[in-house]
Each structure stands twice: as C-alpha cells, then as structure tokens.
Amino acid sequence: MPRHTEIFGSLKIHEVQRILKVDSGGFANPRAKDIPFDEIKDVLRRTAIIVPVKDERTHLLEGVLRAIPFDCSIIVVSNSKRETPDVYRMEKDMVAKHHDLTQQEVLVIHQKDPDLGSAFYEAGYNTLLDRNTVIRDGKAEGMITGMLLAKSLGKDFIGFADADNYIPGSVREYVLDYAAGFCMSKSPYSMVRLHWRYKPKVVEERLYFQKWGRVSEITNKYLNFLISTRTGFETNILITGNAGEHALTTELADILSYARDYAIEPYHFIGLFDEFGLGVEDITNVDAANTGIEIFQIETLNPHIHEERGDEHVNKMLLNALQTVYHSKLCNDYVRSKVLEELGDILKDDMPSKNIVMPPIGNIDVQKFVGLLEGNAETFARFEQGLGAAVAIENEREKRE
Numbered sequence: 296m297p298r299h300t301e302i303f304g305s306l307k308i309h310e311v312q313r314i315l316k317v318d319s320g321g322f323a324n325p326r327a328k329d330i331p332f333d334e335i336k337d338v339l340r341r342t343a344i345i346v347p348v349k350d351e352r353t354h355l356l357e358g359v360l361r362a363i364p365f366d367c368s369i370i371v372v373s374n375s376k377r378e379t380p381d382v383y384r385m386e387k388d389m390v391a392k393h394h395d396l397t398q399q400e401v402l403v404i405h406q407k408d409p410d411l412g413s414a415f416y417e418a419g420y421n422t423l424l425d426r427n428t429v430i431r432d433g434k435a436e437g438m439i440t441g442m443l444l445a446k447s448l449g450k451d452f453i454g455f456a457d458a459d460n461y462i463p464g465s466v467r468e469y470v471l472d473y474a475a476g477f478c479m480s481k482s483p484y485s486m487v488r489l490h491w492r493y494k495p496k497v498v499e500e501r502l503y504f505q506k507w508g509r510v511s512e513i514t515n516k517y518l519n520f521l522i523s524t525r526t527g528f529e530t531n532i533l534i535t536g537n538a539g540e541h542a543l544t545t546e547l548a549d550i551l552s553y554a555r556d557y558a559i560e561p562y563h564f565i566g567l568f569d570e571f572g573l574g575v576e577d578i579t580n581v582d583a584a585n586t587g588i589e590i591f592q593i594e595t596l597n598p599h600i601h602e603e604r605g606d607e608h609v610n611k612m613l614l615n616a617l618q619t620v621y622h623s624k625l626c627n628d629y630v631r632s633k634v635l636e637e638l639g640d641i642l643k644d645d646m647p648s649k650n651i652v653m654p655p656i657g658n659i660d661v662q663k664f665v666g667l668l669e670g671n672a673e674t675f676a677r678f679e680q681g682l683g684a685a686v687a688i689e690n691e692r693e694k695r696e
C-alpha cells in the first residue's frame with residue numbers, strides 16, 4: 296500500500312509502492328494489498344499494450360511480444376527503416392508468425408504510412424504531421440497512433456512497453472503491475488507509472504545495480520520543485536517523471552495533451568499540473584476535476600536491461616524534459632533560473648524552446664479513423680484473436696493485386 300498520498304489540486308499522487316509477491320497468496324494484511332488473479336485477468340482482457348519501435352533488434356521485439364500476456368491485445372507502431380534492408384518488413388513478418396503460433400490479437404502499422412497521415416489529417420488532428428502529410432519522427436507520435444488503435448478495439452486500459460528490453464520476463468511483470476494499479480484505483484481517470492528497481496550497468500567487468508538514471512533523477516527533482524513551490528511544502532513524492540513504462544485508463548488518455556517525442560512522459564505531469572493542479576482557476580474538465588485523477592507509482596521487482604544509447608540521446612531527453620518544466624504555468628523565476636543552470640552547455644539557444652503540444656484525442660472518431668486505414672494503409676495489419684493468420688485483415692497492396 297502507498298504510505299502517503301500527495302493531494303495536489305485534483306491530483307492524487309501516491310507514493311511509490313513495491314511488489315512484495317508477483318503472485319500472492321490471498322492473505323489479508325493491513326500493510327499490503329492482495330489482488331486476486333481473476334481481477335488482474337479481467338483488467339488484462341480490457342487492456343492493449345502498445346510497443347513503439349524504431350530499428351531495434353527484431354530478436355528483442357519478439358521477446359517483448361512473447362512476454363505480453365495473451366489476454367491483452369498488442370499494438371506495434373513502428374518507425375523502422377523501410378529502405379533495403381526493409382526492417383519494417385522483417386518486423387511485420389515476425390508479428391504475423393507470432394500471431395500464427397499464438398493466436399493473440401496483434402495490430403501493426405508503420406508510423407510513416409501516408410494513409411495513416413491522411414487518416415490523422417481527415418480527423419482534423421494534424422499537430423503531429425509534417426507538412427500535413429506524414430507523421431513526424433518521434434516516440435510520442437507513435438504512441439498517439441497506438442492509442443487511437445487501442446480505442447478502436449474498445450479497450451479501457453492502455454499500456455506501453457519499449458521494444459528494446461533484453462528481459463522478456465520483466466515485460467510480463469510490467470503488464471501485471473499495470474493491471475494491479477488499475478485494480479487499486481478508485482477513479483476512472485488514472486495512470487500507473489513504473490519505477491525500475493535497478494538499471495544494471497557493467498562497471499569494471501562486473502554488474503552494478505544502479506538505481507537512478509541521470510535524466511530521471513533530474514526530471515523528478517524539477518517536477519517535485521514545481522509542486523513544492525506551489526504548495527510551500529517541499530516534497531519528493533514524484534519518482535517516475537520519465538516513466539516510459541506506464542499505462543493509463545482510456546478515459547484519462549482522452550483528456551490529456553501530449554508533448555512530442557521523449558517529452559511525452561514528463562509532460563503528462565506538466566499538463567496535469569497546469570489543468571488540474573493546486574490553484575488552477577480555469578477548470579476545463581469539471582468531471583475529471585471533481586472525480587480526481589489518481590497516479591500510482593510502482594517499483595518493479597525486475598531490473599530493467601535495455602539498449603544503451605550515447606550522451607547525445609541522454610542530453611536530448613534531458614532537454615526535452617526540462618523544456619516542459621520551464622514552460623509550465625507553475626514555473627516561477629527561481630525554478631526557471633535553476634533549469635537554465637542545470638541545462639548549462641546542453642542548451643544551444645538562450646532559452647529552452649517550447650514543446651509542441653498535441654491536443655487531447657477524445658474527440659477523434661476512431662471507427663472512422665480505422666475505417667480509413669483498413670483497405671487503404673499498406674503497412675497496416677490486424678491479426679484477430681484466435682482467427683489464424685489466413686483470415687487476418689491485411690492491406691498489403693501486392694496481396695490484393
């Protein structure tokens with residue numbers, strides 16, 4: 296159970312919770328929450344897990360797909376290379392094979408498919424488009440695509456799992472952790488964010504079980520700073536500012552705004568603070584404000600081992616995160632000066648530029664959106680649960696010709 300919950304306006308941010316047993320025994324304990332597996336199963340059936348992928352090793356992607364519990368639907372949104380050798384083609388073939396063997400429901404699409412761009416354009420949602428045609432590069436852009444597909448399947452919960460994970464068993468745990476969070480939630484507007492217990496690194500030929508990544512430590516510090524300066528009481532409640540592994544209810548997904556690329560996760564908080572935080576006067580969503588928005592932070596049992604990227608990538612993520620803080624309505628001159636100090640040489644211009652913010656997706660007619668993809672988008676395929684590969688709905692033009 297969380298020991299403490301910080302109430303910040305309409306937000307209820309629960310302190311980190313730990314997994315005591317992945318599979319528990321059903322004993323009552325006032326300090327721990329036991330969640331029966333049939334309740335978890337019920338949530339899994341109503342969940343889609345989105346896997347954003349860009350040029351990862353197909354082996355890793357396959358491990359992730361195999362680890363996602365069967366009851367969930369899987370949505371792979373790829374931005375991988377299409378030139379020879381066509382990485383997306385390999386991913387799609389692997390997905391088809393995975394479905395053939397497991398019969399799990401899987402949807403797959405390429406982010407740069409021009410028909411996907413047109414479907415967004417038709418939906419009047421063009422902030423993620425480049426020159427109103429194709430979707431820009433970026434992880435958030437892939438995630439938004441995935442969320443619309445999840446909605447078209449009528450899912451109540453949407454989760455994310457990165458494709459570069461070396462430990463498939465950890466992915467299985469993440470999905471169960473999401474479901475556990477939703478079983479504890481009392482609000483239809485809720486989010487579960489995971490904190491990796493360790494992120495091991497090789498140091499002097501030995502594994503070192505590091506607890507914090509550089510970016511996440513700094514992002515959390517500044518997000519907490521925003522809350523502290525507004526309430527007047529210092530807090531360190533937030534430990535999941537960058538949580539790539541997170542899940543949310545579709546009702547919350549519908550009302551959030553999204554920052555682009557790697558800023559999406561820290562911006563979840565900034566958007567929520569600006570709209571539902573303490574002292575906000577112009578409440579746009581009265582129902583969510585009155586009901587309350589719950590945020591669970593769960594420390595995983597498994598360590599997280601993924602592809603390591605260089606300093607340039609890490610600096611980009613830090614800049615993306617602190618830009619969101621800098622431009623938050625809650626940010627005062629003091630916090631702004633601290634952000635500038637923190638960014639130092641990483642900052643190329645005088646001031647952090649504003650993130651492009653993509654509006655809520657709640658008003659998009661998802662059936663029309665998917666209707667435009669089916670029968671048109673060359674890269675889109677939907678392999679339905681239990682139907683077998685032979686009757687999968689595929690749009691590949693060469694197949695139709």
Ligand code: GDD
Nearest residue numbers: 347348349372373374432433434437457458459537538539
């Ligand atoms: N569809 C799509 N489009 N996927 C992308 C893109 C893109 O343009 N760019 C990256 N991805 C995929 C990657 O292939 C991977 O599966 C996932 O998004 C995460 O990207 P990484 O580049 O591996 O990010 P990271 O490991 O440094 O950071 C991750 O963890 C952070 C901390 O939790 C990301 O999930 C961050 O968003 C997160 O803050």
